[in-house]
Amino acid sequence: MKPSTSGPADPAKALLFQRPGFLIRRLHQIHVAMFLEEFKTESVTPVQYGLMTAVAALPGLDQTALGQEVGLDRTTTADVVKRLEDRGLLERKPNPQDRRTRHVSLTDEGQRLVAALHANMTRAQERLLEPLREAEKSMLMDLMQRLVEANNQYSRTILRGI
Template sequence: MPAATKLPTSLSRLYARPGFLLRRAHQISAAVFEDACKELALTPAQFGVLTVLQAHPGLGQSSLARALGFDKVTVLRVLRGLETRGFVARGPSEDNRRNVSVSLTAEGTRVLQQAQRPAEKAYRRLMGPLDKEQQDQLLYLLQLLTGELEEEARAAFVPPPAPASRQAA
């Protein structure tokens, strides 16, 4: 905010609230990511889905939603877009035919690989204004905040367990 701008006290208090700043930081984060990945037309949510599915092929739709802290409507919207582009395939789960499992397609794997460099560029751009200590502190504080208030979230965040072959490592 420009230093010369004198705001009414009520606006100054609003603009200093954590919720306002977190929402604004999220808007900026999404814009930086989407700019870096514009050639792939990939959003942060789509990148997240592709990344989780690469680590957990055939993950159920509900587990996928929880792995990203998405509600059911959001995960369905993101999956429909990815499925339309040929990046994911949905089908009945092997464990329970009533459940839907999701997997990356070869095209989804290819686009996720192409997205790695621009996603890293976006991360560096977003964290660029902070020195290393501040970056570590920001991540620590965000993890502390989200961890301590997880039960307040509208959508559960439950990372999937590591695959059996990786748990032993």
């Protein structure tokens, strides 16, 4: 597959655009920029919003299970949870059955923020996929899900339940 160019041939681009890893990384950079544009009034990163979304869907998970839901290692999960806790969006409570683990839940403010920013997140997703026809959007999502599921074991942090 050849990349489309509007100017003189760019040999580096021609090589890089044949590499799925390069294109995936570039799409991620573009998506983060779009996400941050949509969330400019709130200081929330894609990782923070993803983690809060998982907590909203699965309240009371311990930090380790939460990290596995969103593909974060234990240290990163603890750091993100701490920052969100400091902002009053999450709370951690000791697990009565195992004092070494802490259950994570959204505060009322965290629940309000996740709900309030849902439309912003949706706009960022739609903007990223806007150049595609509806059938192509579905196909891309299906292909990405299949690649993640088939290659999950190669990640530093394996997603739970795949």
